Amino acid sequence: MADGPVTPAELLDAKKASPVQVLVRLALTLVLLYLIFGVLIPGFASYSDIWASIKRLDAAGFAVLVCLTGLVETLKSLSPVVLVDGLGLRRSFLAQETSAMVSYTVPGPSGTAMRYVTYRRYGLGTDDFGRSTVVTSLWDTATVLLMPCLAIGLLSAQADVPGRVVWLTLIALAATVTGIVVVALILRSERFARGFGERLGRFVNWARGVVRRPKPQDYADMVAGFRGDLRDSLRRHWRGMTAVILAKELVVYLVLLVSLRSVGAGRGLLTAVEVFAVYAVVKVATMVQITPGGVGITETLYISALLWASGGAGEDAIVGGVFVFRMFTYLGPILLGLVCWPVLGRVVRGRPARPGVIRRG
Template sequence: MVTLRRPYVRRLLGLASAAAGIALLVLAVPRAAGTQWSAVRASLGQVGAFHLANLAALAGVYLWAYTYVLSASLPGLTRSRALVLNCTGSAVSNVLPAGGAAGVAVTYSMTRRWGHPPRAVAASILVTGVCNVLARLVVSTAGVLVLAGLSLPGTGWAADAGTALLAACLSSGGLWLLRQPLRRAVRHCAPARLFQGPAASTAVRMRRLARRCRHDCHAVWLRSWPRLVGGMAGTLAAQGLLFLACLRVTGAGTGLGPAAAVFAASRLLTQIGITPGGIGVTESAAAFALVALGGAPAAVASSMLLYAAFTHLLEILLGCLTGAYFLLREGRRARRPAAATTTRDPSQPPAHL
């Protein structure tokens, strides 16, 4: 029986999910914008090489900005290696459905090859993951609240979504503040058999592991929080500039404030695991909102396709290049010690004499 543990099955599922995301991007974005593909193609044909070069430069800026987050979370990680790590992990995450786990595995493998200790790598992965989710949650909440304040028909959903996000933030903060009382309550209410025998030793080990991870993450945050916050802010700001630049080069005709609000509100949709990196879903929702804000349908759809190309397809291409570079370089390093051990001074007698 064919199972998901087979490597070729996982590859096929990954390719199918990536193809579904691209198909959703190509088919759903024009439909969400209320236009035809012929009009979108004509709008894309008006974008010149100079504008494409500027968009590529902005994409490079936000990729480089995220290296500050990675290097701040993992001591000893250089900017160049952080860029290789970012591109390779992002490529894997943008190809596989719910590719965050695969991206984490690639990150762990690469950093361990570079000699970083496991505890430091684990703390870096946890800290960067929390920073990404919290930053997108805060930015998305602000964007949704701004959209809810605009006088547009059908924005009641935005107010409801903003209220739900704020409630989630407050609930998370409350649970964090009450973590110690809740832990004691669970300890007292749980059956005694859970804390006897093998289950007790497992619970103790898990508790020690959780305490150690929390201590490591807290140390990373205290040591590097200015660079973590600055790196995440720079990354999201560069992505926002790329979003606005795509709208500008296509002549979408949306205002700066509403377009920025749409970008901010759509950041949380990138965490959806239906398609790799939320491709197709995020752009369709943003296209619908931008047209509702008065943007030209064909220009809006073409700008969303451009933005997806520079945030997803370009990352996949760069990730393939950086991944190949990493494998070739590490392969050479692995062969050097073996070659050194096989060489022998001709003047010395053989070892068996």
């Protein structure tokens, strides 16, 4: 086991990609986006029909979606505030939006790196950054995994539920049960946590080797450390974190529901419970994002799941509603980041980022 310090930069990205690797990845991303936006989505509805549906969004609907988007981004910023003393909502919001702008436009762990540098310029320690990042990520994951359970309960109270919606939710529920069992075992036993970390490390090492990156140093210690952070946060902050993250997921769901309703996907096409079930399923399916911000893949999954749930009815309204939803949840943070970037520059001006290390062993 290595005893030396490891910088967060080494954990974020162990080796800079070569120009050839960058070009190959860019080419693959462009091919994927072409297949999604040039082949798959036009197969659902023509872009002229999609645009006609989007134009049905009126001023009132637009205003509601703007307010909901602002609330979503504020709730995202509240999670670190709960965990890090002295951060404050204003500074957390600036860090969140600028890192989201970078993350949604630059491949790799760019947003995490941006947030780390911002925290260091705020004068916060590496431990603060690591704890807030790890615990927030784990809490988000746990909430996403639990949503299909809630969806199943809500669907059971609905008189007539399409079998397609039930099957979609049961598939996500299977992933939920698996994830909850693994997390419970990690929390219960350090031995299991280390064993799981070792097995995860072997897989990640192999995957990183495919793209010619050196192996990370010790996943057993990493998972065991996550276990300690999560147990400590459960004792101290579980009420605040749970309230913030549940509220955030509820508001994002409302953005999807309002987007669909605003362009003509009414209750006769999809009920609010059915939309929530699809939302829960797609959130589980998009936990790992291949493209920056999940662009292309997220839209395709939402459209496919909603059309399956509706039995193929209302294609134009569903596709238009999904594009409106992504306009606010994907492009919205990018625009907010562009506004926050110069403000953040004034806040941290003259405060160089301090080097930090994470000790092991």
